[in-house]
Ligand SMILES: Cc1cc2nc3c(=O)[nH]c(=O)nc-3n(C[C@H](O)[C@H](O)[C@H](O)COP(=O)(O)OP(=O)(O)OC[C@H]3O[C@@H](n4cnc5c(N)ncnc54)[C@H](O)[C@@H]3O)c2cc1C
């Protein structure tokens with residue numbers, strides 16, 4: 001079972017968390033001017049790496065905060081976590 | 092050699108020690124008309140139909156491990172065509188029809204067993220939903236029967252249909268023509284038949300890079316040298332994003348682990364496939380007597396092809412709530428496979444922004460049953476450079492065009508489909 005390092009609560013079982021997906025998808029800047037392709041890339045396209053992935057989780061059965069976790073999708077190694085707004089690399 | 096009662100008898104005389112290899116194992120050539128990356132059921136079926144339906148025989152299937160070692164050999168083999176939306180209904184029904192003739196077509200027993208698939212209804216809303224789905228299926232010419240609680244209980248006597256059941260049974264939707272097949276036999280049967288049609292099946296050969304020049308892939312780098320091809324088909328399931336990334340493409344796909352487990356073998360107790368959408372669980376009994384069960388994804392991106400406890404616990408809890416009498420069975424094995432989860436739960440079979448690269452992926456939980464039709468349609472798409480009418484809706488660009496095919500209405504969250 002994965003142990004997710006919550007920056008607020010410390011390491012907790014994955015079953016306490018809900019997954020929020022890729023943490024690096026952003027809506028296009030200047031939404032009115034953005035092309036349909038840019039919108040569709042934001043909604044649908046994912047890097048889906050086999051390796052390091054920065055992702056969002058909510059500690060839904062704990063402190064209920066959204067956090068940003070950096071994890072390896074092949075080895076499941078944890079590389080750190082941070083509040084959702086921050087960059088995980090800073091932790 | 093044709094497999095028959097006669098060849099069986101003849102080989103019995105030599106104690107079954109002289110059966111010839113079922114397919115050759117040639118070294119890769121430097122150039123092919125078509126290279127299919129991925130030796131799962133889909134890749135092998137594609138190669139077979141390229142040869143059989145389109146006369147394209149200068150074809151290689153490149154597999155990094157052994158054929159069928161991916162999801163094809165890891166799945167729980169449920170076959171059905173009980174879909175609501177038109178593109179899925181016609182595509183999966185074509186697949187089911189191909190399954191019905193597959194053993195004879197391939198001259199290989201894929202042990203297709205039409206034991207029926209029952210979806211359990213646990214509430215009036217479930218029943219309404221299933222009658223709507225069943226009616227849609229029947230309008231599309233697909234068999235469907237709505238069952239009462241008594242009919243379900245008669246078909247599946249061990250199911251807890253009592254009024255105190257944890258998950259009350261209100262009825263169900265039955266597709267009698269659904270069932271199961273032997274997964275390895277599907278890979279082996281397609282491999283043998285493709286090989287007989289001239290296709291090179293190349294195992295232990297991992298694709299490590301795709302060299303791109305403008306809008307074309309000019310060469311494929313593999314652990315067994317560089318291979319070039321006029322056309323390249325990608326059928327690598329959970330590795331689709333990884334390999335498309337080698338060509339600089341991003342896909343509407345995420346990779347997630349799905350697990351299954353089997354119990355110790357017991358005498359025949361369950362002669363149909365039972366699934367519950369509400370509990371998210373399914374079970375059948377294999378010909379060896381093991382109960383085969385599965386349920387949820389791990390729910391986070393993963394390329395780790397292995398099992399993990401929480402979904403196993405969920406599946407066992409669901410099994411015991413539905414079938415209390417199984418409580419003393421021991422579990423024998425668990426395993427996982429990496430799924431190509433698409434953004435609408437429906438597959439992608441078609442062209443890509445690159446001129447000579449074609450894509451077959453997005454199979455989510457349910458690509459085993461699609462194997463024959465996927466190969467059929469993907470071969471057609473590659474041969475003609477345009478889709479067959481059955482996969483015309485499954486394009487890569489449908490998402491941005493507002494033409495997603497979202498059976499569940501789950502939205503663009505791949506792990507919910
Ligand atoms: C636990 C589980 C239960 C399932 N249950 C069902 C079910 O009941 N019914 C159903 O219809 N479907 C089910 N599925 C889904 C089904 O198994 C798949 O959708 C289907 O088998 C996919 O076939 P494929 O040929 O596309 O992929 P695969 O069989 O995975 O083949 C892809 C191949 O590509 C190869 N490959 C990957 N990377 C490379 C590379 N770099 N170079 C060369 N080769 C590479 C892999 O080794 C693999 O052999 C289940 C899946 C799992 C994991």
Ligand SMILES: [Zn+2]
Pocket residue numbers: 006007008009010059062063064065
């Ligand atoms: Zn917390």
